[in-house]
Amino acid sequence: MLYRVKHSSMEPRLYSGDLIFVLKFFKLKEGKLVVAKHKGSFKIKRIHKIKGDKIFLKGDNEHPNKDVSITKTEVVGRVFTLPKLFRS
8 A cells, every 4th residue: 555644753764745655464563664543543653662462653753742552453554665756
């Protein structure tokens, strides 16, 4: 699946308007980027910690009060970035 980044929470890694490729079938690891559906909206975050079925996510450019705790079932897939020529 292709998604377009809408916010600045992952700068400088991803910018608003960037296209990302998301794959479902990858092992989740700390430090990797994922798309999660949380409280009705899609979020692009980095896996900070995995504890059992809980995953703690952080943005690269956010305050701690914007961190998210989700379950594995809320993960849409792992993020793979496209070359910068696809940046809008």
